Amino acid sequence: MKDSENLIWDQLRIPSAIPFAPSSSSSSHFKTIPKFLFCFILFLSLIYLLYSFKLLSSRDCHEGPFSTRLLSSRAAVPNLNVSESQQPQKPTELRHVVFGIAASSKLWEHRKKYIKLWYNSTKMRGVVWLDDHVETHNDDGLPLVKISGDTSNFSYTHPLNHRAGIRISRIVSETLRLGMKDVRWFVMGDDDTVFFTDNLLRVLRKYDHNQFYYIGGSSESHMQNIYLSYSMAFGGGGFAISYPLAKALDKIQDHCIQRYPALYGSDDRIQACMAELGVPLTKELGFHQFDVHGNLLGLLAAHPVSPLVTMHHLDLVEPIFPNVTQIQALERLMTTPMKLDSASLMQQSICYDKARSWTVSVSWGFAILIFRGLLPPREMETPSRTFLNWHKKADFTGFPFNTRPVARNPCQKPFVFYLSNSTWLNSMTQLSKQVIIVSEYQRHRAPHPECRWKMTPPSTIDIVKVYKKPDPHLWDRAPRRNCCRVKESPEIGILLVDVGVCEEGEVSEF
Ligand SMILES: *[C@@H]1O[C@H](CO)[C@@H](O)[C@H](O)[C@H]1NC(C)=O
Numbered sequence: 001m002k003d004s005e006n007l008i009w010d011q012l013r014i015p016s017a018i019p020f021a022p023s024s025s026s027s028s029h030f031k032t033i034p035k036f037l038f039c040f041i042l043f044l045s046l047i048y049l050l051y052s053f054k055l056l057s058s059r060d061c062h063e064g065p066f067s068t069r070l071l072s073s074r075a076a077v078p079n080l081n082v083s084e085s086q087q088p089q090k091p092t093e094l095r096h097v098v099f100g101i102a103a104s105s106k107l108w109e110h111r112k113k114y115i116k117l118w119y120n121s122t123k124m125r126g127v128v129w130l131d132d133h134v135e136t137h138n139d140d141g142l143p144l145v146k147i148s149g150d151t152s153n154f155s156y157t158h159p160l161n162h163r164a165g166i167r168i169s170r171i172v173s174e175t176l177r178l179g180m181k182d183v184r185w186f187v188m189g190d191d192d193t194v195f196f197t198d199n200l201l202r203v204l205r206k207y208d209h210n211q212f213y214y215i216g217g218s219s220e221s222h223m224q225n226i227y228l229s230y231s232m233a234f235g236g237g238g239f240a241i242s243y244p245l246a247k248a249l250d251k252i253q254d255h256c257i258q259r260y261p262a263l264y265g266s267d268d269r270i271q272a273c274m275a276e277l278g279v280p281l282t283k284e285l286g287f288h289q290f291d292v293h294g295n296l297l298g299l300l301a302a303h304p305v306s307p308l309v310t311m312h313h314l315d316l317v318e319p320i321f322p323n324v325t326q327i328q329a330l331e332r333l334m335t336t337p338m339k340l341d342s343a344s345l346m347q348q349s350i351c352y353d354k355a356r357s358w359t360v361s362v363s364w365g366f367a368i369l370i371f372r373g374l375l376p377p378r379e380m381e382t383p384s385r386t387f388l389n390w391h392k393k394a395d396f397t398g399f400p401f402n403t404r405p406v407a408r409n410p411c412q413k414p415f416v417f418y419l420s421n422s423t424w425l426n427s428m429t430q431l432s433k434q435v436i437i438v439s440e441y442q443r444h445r446a447p448h449p450e451c452r453w454k455m456t457p458p459s460t461i462d463i464v465k466v467y468k469k470p471d472p473h474l475w476d477r478a479p480r481r482n483c484c485r486v487k488e489s490p491e492i493g494i495l496l497v498d499v500g501v502c503e504e505g506e507v508s509e510f
């Protein structure tokens with residue numbers, strides 16, 4: 001038995017099969033290597049020096065290493081008259097994005113409140129596409145409102161849905177045909193999709209808008225993904241299409257739609273045409289379709305390590321903060337924490353109050369959860385099922401990701417603290433003026449099951465104060481959760497937590 005195991009391992013470990021270091025016979029061979037290496041490195045560095053000198057003298061490269069590389073490859077081909085789209089470009093800004101919003105005239109009066117939360121007409125461009133005329137009084141600052149083209153000549157045969165799917169899938173082409181200038185991305189969403197536009201930009205900047213990109217996310221319901229497609233960007237969660245891809249789509253879309261009369265909605269029609277173009281979905285975990293019911297706390301307290309880009313279906317779930325309307329709740333999130341540190345919004349960090357044996361999970365700018373007992377990070381980063389599946393009868397196997405029960409033991413039902421205030425704190429340290437954000441979270445007074453564990457209950461805490469430096473470049477680095485540390489608090493009833501980039505060797509150890 002043991003012998004056969006060894007054999008397998010030897011076959012797998014490829015380097016050991018290659019005699020790269022035969023024993024004594026070639027020792028002389030080894031001595032010659034350092035000299036040779038030294039000469040070679042010297043040679044390389046000389047070339048490098050010469051080359052970089054030439055680059056520096058020919059151009060001012062103050063745009064960072066990426067554009068420098070683009071410049072150097074161009075310098076090799078002189079007299080090339082590059083069109084504007086090929087030049088090394090400035091990062092994508094909001095003015096390069098055009099939003100195409102699907103809306104219905106019936107729900108417009110209510111739904112436009114969601115658009116007002118995130119849309120700013122002085123720095124964004126967008127068009128709301130409606131099925132019918134609406135009164136546009138008091139709509140200052142909203143996107144342009146337009147009526148979609150007639151689609152009654154397209155056939156639609158799906159028995160369950162409405163033919164509006166055809167109209168809505170054509171929003172991409174109809175928006176493109178308005179001929180707006182200097183567009184890099186078309187971003188689609190519904191009238192009840194809330195965009196976190198700074199984070200949308202952070203995501204779009206990762207991709208080259210001169211190429212074909214189709215970026216979005218899936219549903220939180222496995223069955224929805226199965227029925228529609230795992231390869232499809234769910235429209236309510238929002239999705240982005242690069243300009244050249246929108247042009248290619250526009251060329252085929254009307255014919256393409258005619259080939260799929262039996263599809264369900266608008267976003268599966270887009271995906272069918274993407275499949276014809278051979279363009280796959282680039283998945284980004286911050287686009288949230290939110291095909292769920294109930295309370296989003298479980299999902300938002302364990303947000304993936306990815307910027308929060310959208311939220312959708314906010315009329316169908318409980319308000320994200322208790323005892324206020326959904327609009328008021330979103331305003332609380334978007335007026336201060338989002339403005340102070342949008343990159344870190346909803347980002348989780350996990351730490352322990354070892355003296356009191358508590359687990360602390362921070363969802364920055366939103367909520368803090370304190371648990372009795374020390375729970376491992378792999379459990380804390382798994383969403384707890386405070387929400388129900390889209391198909392209400394489905395159990396935990398109906399989610400296309402791992403979930404966990406709200407509490408395995410009645411004592412472990414978390415104490416939840418919701419954001420109540422956040423502001424700058426200018427602390428004068430001895431050497432420099434450091435800008436820090438202090439955010440406060442108040443305990444939600446919900447009933448808790450009786451617990452006989454002999455330990456300080458987290459209900460002795462009324463307010464959690466979190467200190468954090470803003471981190472606008474969070475997503476320019478490899479994804480990693482922040483670290484948090486529970487600090488000594490001089491005041492009773494207050495828990496102090498420090499959140500920030502993990503220090504060398506720092507881990508969430510319990
Ligand atoms: C580059 O091409 C454009 C038109 O394609 C032309 O107007 C322009 O003068 C050209 N520039 C140079 C430097 O040749």
Ligand SMILES: *[C@@H]1O[C@H](CO)[C@@H](O)[C@H](O)[C@H]1NC(C)=O
Binds near residue numbers: 120
């Ligand atoms: C829209 O953006 C401009 C420019 O950044 C800003 O001055 C203005 O306050 C914003 N409007 C709203 C309603 O947020």
Ligand SMILES: *[C@@H]1O[C@H](CO)[C@@H](O)[C@H](O)[C@H]1NC(C)=O
Binds near residue numbers: 149151154
């Ligand atoms: C339906 O009408 C639209 C707009 O007039 C047109 O672009 C499209 O090609 C027509 N489709 C069919 C199948 O006739």
Ligand SMILES: *[C@@H]1O[C@H](CO)[C@@H](O)[C@H](O)[C@H]1NC(C)=O
Binds near residue numbers: 323
């Ligand atoms: C809920 O809000 C209402 C009015 O805003 C207030 O009177 C009430 O005390 C609040 N309830 C709780 C539990 O905070």
Ligand SMILES: *[C@@H]1O[C@H](CO)[C@@H](O)[C@H](O)[C@H]1NC(C)=O
Binds near residue numbers: 421423
């Ligand atoms: C928010 O916190 C700041 C700083 O601690 C404080 O000055 C302010 O009064 C607080 N606002 C509210 C509404 O609690």
